[in-house]
Amino acid sequence: MNESVLSMKGIHKRFMGVHALKGVDFDLRVGEIHALVGENGAGKSTMMKVLTGIYEKDSGEIQFLGKLFHPHNPKQALSAGIGIIHQELNMMEHLTVAQNIYIGRETMKSGGLFLDEKGQNQRAGALFDRLNMNIDAQETLNRLTVGKQQMVEIAKAVSHDLKVLILDEPTAALTEVEIEELFTIMRDLASKGVAMIYISHRMDEIGQITDRVTVMRDGEYVGTNETSKITKEDIINMMVGRVIYEKPKVKSNVSADAEVVLEVSSLNAGRLVKDVSFKLHQGEILGFAGLMGAGRTETARAIFGADEIQSGTIKVRGVPVKISDPMVAVAHGIGYLSEDRKRYGLATGLSVIENSLMASYNKYETGLFIHAGKIRAITEEYVNKLSIKTPTIDQLLNNLSGGNQQKVVIAKWLINDAQILIFDEPTRGIDVGAKSEIYTLMNELAAQGKSIIMISSELPEILRMSDRIIVMCEGRVTGELDIEGSSQKEIMKYATMRENV
Template sequence: MQQRLIEMRGISKAYPGVTALRNVDFELSRGEVRALLGKNGAGKSTLIKIMAGVETPDSGDIDVDGRKGALRSPAEGIKAGIATVHQELSIIPEMSVAENIFLGRWPRRAGSIDWNTLNAEAAAILAQLGFNIDPRVSASQISVAQRQLVEIARAISKGAKVLILDEPTSSLVTQEVEVLLAVIQRLSAAGVGIIYISHRMDEIRRIATSVTVLRDGTHIRTAPVDEVSNSDIVKLMLGDATTASSHRAPAGHVAGKAILSATNLAVLPRVTSASFEVRAGEVLGIAGVLGSGRTELLQALVGLRRPASGQMTLEGAAYAPKDLRAALAAGVFMTPEDRRHEGAVTMLGIDENLVMASWASVSKFGIIQSGKMNQTVNQSIAQLGVKLARPGEALANLSGGNQQKVVIGKALNAKPKVLLLDEPTRGVDVGAKGQIYALMRDLATQGLAVVFVSGELEEFPEVCDRVLILRDGQITGEVTGDDVRTQVLLDATMGERRPA
């Protein structure tokens, strides 16, 4: 039997109005890769925070690598050998890769930073992990995917015995995922215990040795991963919740007139020619590999990027928004991929975030009318099914899925005609994904034009009426009807097949 690195028994934790964990048991052994699964709000984040010393439990017993008792601070967690790589990155763009890896632990000589040693040690760690990144370059000059790898390098540099990875591949392309999974296998073989939080079942099958499922703050089951099927895991996560398999439009559904159209739109350097239209009452997908220009295309539609050439029309009239405010005034709104830093202000309340783009509707002469604001907020919370303690609590307290619902709610309160959703289900669990799909379909049914961008091709068949293929800087075709299937989309985006 492998040495136990973590043993937790009867762990409970409550916050005002919410019980996050109820009598949860959890253990992790040397070299084990444990998948930790559950819907957003199931208690995963609270459990790993307690492991790492960020939170203290209300009750229960903890033994971390022979140390009895809860860790009382993140510093104690690091000292105990527990490192966490969060889904939301904490890289400082103004610093170099090497500085970020050894943040707060820079080697010194004669009172100054020893840059040669710093860069050499960072290069050694990056080489050990198989990451081809120059340690001297500014973090602002590397991709989001590479920043994720730097976060992992930072964790390993601390000599972690337990490595917690929260959705580590959500920003990575296929090749980088393969590198990461190989690193995990090497670390596991060296005795590092890995806690792997992900909603990608193919990765869990490949990398995990065991799986723990939480639901509503309760430990449901722990088992070897080869003893539970994917459908078993979904049932354990959702319980008695309804699991609709599709949110596609019913047979015979016909979309309305074109609301937004683009002709030969170029958004350099990624998009050289894109011609398409978005119709009222439909969910239109845009599929392409990472780096194909999906996000850049959406940003051009809301004035965040200036097209190099081409034309756009909105309801038949010329449309060329200078900025977000102009796009919003015209009825086009976008929810960004990075919800925490670009889509919301997490230190503000849930209520404030929900009306952030529609202050005029809840104010009079520039003064907020509490009655109007409360009415709007309560309607949004009910419509979106946001799980919260109270509307005024900080958005940061919510799970990722519930934060995403608030970001979408903010957009809906702005009353758009066209809603652009950039990776709205990134890092969101199975149950919350279904809720977001259902919301997208409801909005389309009400006549809204919805555009959906995702890096996970299996999502498009769940909800899209049409899918545009963005490849080699161009819209190369579209997939419709029964052809909206994962394999067809994969072939089209990778260039194996070009749809009509």
């Protein structure tokens, strides 16, 4: 177990204006599960991209299986025995499971003239048997759950005779049952000698599944400890260099006579929004809790005009409004931070300034001209206010960490002066330090009189931030709870209150 399979020493990597890795060290033992943690922007992803040949290191040394190792591309790293499972799965949904696993190296017959589908399916089936995975090799990928799709990707990686497997936020979109299945597979792989690098922001999971923890901060190596000998609080303090407090809210901060700024009545939209009604008050953080498929995101999208409403009414400050598309919602002072920020909230190929002003250019136009000085000044103001880490406001967004990208989305709606903000999974994929900053920001916005709907799948987050909680199950509102006296157990009771029960 103490035999080293991988060693990285003194790794440096610079980009334009950013020293991303500053002499970082990391070592990995045969058959261990090793957590690599740090705030967004700490350098974890850059380090793994150097290891898998996506980036070339500027200096430093990598030893793999006792020899110097310098991969120039991911294919070279994979051939050597190092694979990575990214947070966004990289599969072809219209193909079968077996076709996905062996794409580019298909099983052939008749001297290589024809594809041997039967043989390929048998080959994939034998692989699943070896990995103790219950998956049909002939099933089309898009018919599998996200958890099963992830297992297929792991099987694909392992089929390359891996020595090292990197898992980047592997549990972000999984249910509790799927997480347990993943951990069982990881333990089995470790027992077969596969070493794993586990990147996650979920501290409880790190304590449950890993052997050692390495912490990075601001592109530097902080330290490595055995997981059993370090506490969650110790890890967080190493990550952020400060103490982070996570206490639940004990009472609402909203006055009894606060104005109702948004009232939704008998809203119906698609399969997952059924007769939804609720009120949002000025200065309130209204938490929306529920399990996957409860209809929370669908409700938010309907209110924002992204999805068509079949029936129901929406009032903004007592006035009925017909929101037919997002532009109308924005005109009524509603901003939406999507759970999938890269798909719906951001244009990662554009700069910080272009993304920040995306919803507000009309405010800075005079005829055919845009006031360049004003838009630079307002962007700089919010970059500073939100502590967005970027060398310049002209930096492309895809060069920023996930936490800083999320802050740019928030800046976009604050510059637009939206009064009603819908935060859909605002801290998904964000480290504890950035989470704490987002929480502080949300509380400040509520104190300034902004009203927030916060959709979250993390019950501690719901209990920490909400003044009041709406619980949904299968498209219906099943509970409305005051924060005072609320508990995870009570929320789950309503979150599982199916219609036929």
